[in-house]
Amino acid sequence: MQLLLHQITAKHGRPVTVLIYIFLRLIKRSVSSTLVLLIECLEKRFVRGMVAALTNESATSKSVYFAHCTSEMIFITHLLAEEPEKLAGPLLADTYVTLLKGRNAWYGQMLAKGELSLDMGDSIKGKGMIQGVSAVGAFYNLLSQSSLSILHPDENKPVAPAELCPILKTLYKILISRELPSEAILQALRDETMNDPRDRIEMAQSHVFYRPSLLGQP
Template identity: 90%
Template sequence: MVGSVLGDNRYTLSNGSIHSSTGAEEKLNDLRHLLGKSDGDLLKIVGIGAGAWGSVFAALLQDAYGKFREKVQIRIWRRPGRSVDRSIAEHLFEVINSREDVLRRLIQRCAYLKYVEGRLGDRTLYADEILRDGFCLNMIDTPLCPLKVVTNLQEAVWDADIVINGLPSTETREVFEEISRYWKERIGAPIIISLAKGIEAALDPLPRIVTPTQMIQCATQIPIENILYLGGPNIASEIYNKEYANARICGAEKWRKHLARFLRQPHFIVWDNSDLVTHEVMGSLKNVYAIGAGMIASLTNESATSKSVYFAHCTSEMIFITHLLAEEPEKLAGPLLADTYVTLLKGRNAWYGQMLAKGELSPDMGDSIKGKGMIQGVSAVGAFYELLRQQSLSILHPDDKKPVAPVELCPILKTLYKILITREAPVQAILQALRDETMNDPRERIEIAQSHAFYRPSLLSKP
């Protein structure tokens, strides 16, 4: 906990707000009661996947509730065997020595020497090993609290009450199919909170989006009312450093309000919403355009004018797409733009676009980047393009007055697809697309969406 002790079980956080450990215990007791936990029966929470957001989420829970050891157990699973590169070990050593609190903690835990040996190259450090000491491989510069790490998936999940999906969407289906084998003998269904921001496109029998919560439900047969999504406009490291942030937990009313209260902290406000799938899809959509924003920023030497032109076009495409996906798209405008804004400012997808434009990375290197983790926007580009190219979704082109697939009115999405997926165009093509003299005014794209009966409920598997 960052801050000073006030007495009476209260703490002042660095942002000036007050946290009460008594209030935390009350929230924990309420959730335990709701789940039918008796005295001596631990509430078991496990995070699956140890990327930046998954690790921070587990650490937030550990900081808030870990002190109540007789009531709750908080653990995180990650795959074993991932070694830490020498360069990362050297940087990690610098981070440790720059933080007196971290240095003292490691010395007290008799864990400092292994980082010295890792720095010297005399020892290989492993990702699960350093996570136990509070270091996420994808977020070395932000030390977390020590975490209870499990590397055996069956051990992690078989009796868990609450499972946090911190996996990329590209890994969610496979891992939860394995988890389902361990849950065959379960009597009661766990609660699952997914943090994943990514989608897949399914084209048969009808074009539709498949979200991580749908993948989980399909893989495990857990009732959909027990599966929720949590997302918001935030950066994982800043949340752990107690920057004020907010998020929404979306899903069935049976659980979402209780979980919103349980997850809420003085610096991390959690609201609740019933629209699970739409919020999940919007979390993926902004990642698509964040990659392009990073490219534009780098290619134009951070030109404010060029970035604003790009923002106008990308937001008009996002608004256009939301009209296809949502019956009341105007309700999504605020959350979508807020999430887009923070991702463009500091997210890994925008960073990835910048690195591509600088030539420090290339699409051929894949979308799993050392030190950053999975770049979710890459697979999302492919999914949205494949979905919106379907002729069954055709709309009338404003100039030619002929039916065209929706993707034909999304030139930025088309260009990103050519750069990242088919790799037939160089990164500079995004700038050429932006400067295309034949490109329509972005306002016209919004007007088209608003003036037509666009909504296709089948795209989100809705009746």
């Protein structure tokens, strides 16, 4: 755990390392409100804004992204939380409220429209810090560790958890490594080879994914 946090600090800075550590400690204590914020920043808020801007508020596209993002959030929660079922209510409530209006969704929408650029940073005048940018980078690095490998349901070989979270992976390539444009999020949602959201949820609920080693001291 010390090595992992050192690597994240070197790449993303101390604030992100602190974010990850707080996240891990709060999971252990089942303090759901802050946990919900961190997981939720990582997924739906950015995607909601991007999809809305790129599809002109298409209801069908929103339904698809909601299904995939929710399944990834459930998967990640089962990996990191000892009692994930306790988070269901707070997670749903926070998701509903923040999808209606939130700075991360706004930021994703502005990026997709071209009205903001990543070069402007994640501290926006009048909006404050866009927490989701750092959260995406930190969580992708955390879930990319080979020591956390799990069995891929189709290929029957060990992979890092991030490989089973295509939306998270695409967000990382858009926001952090900048390998892909915002439009790539739609391509990811339309990818027919991507696991069915129901399969990802079933896999999370039917396997023992919880990794106590993630809760070590930094």
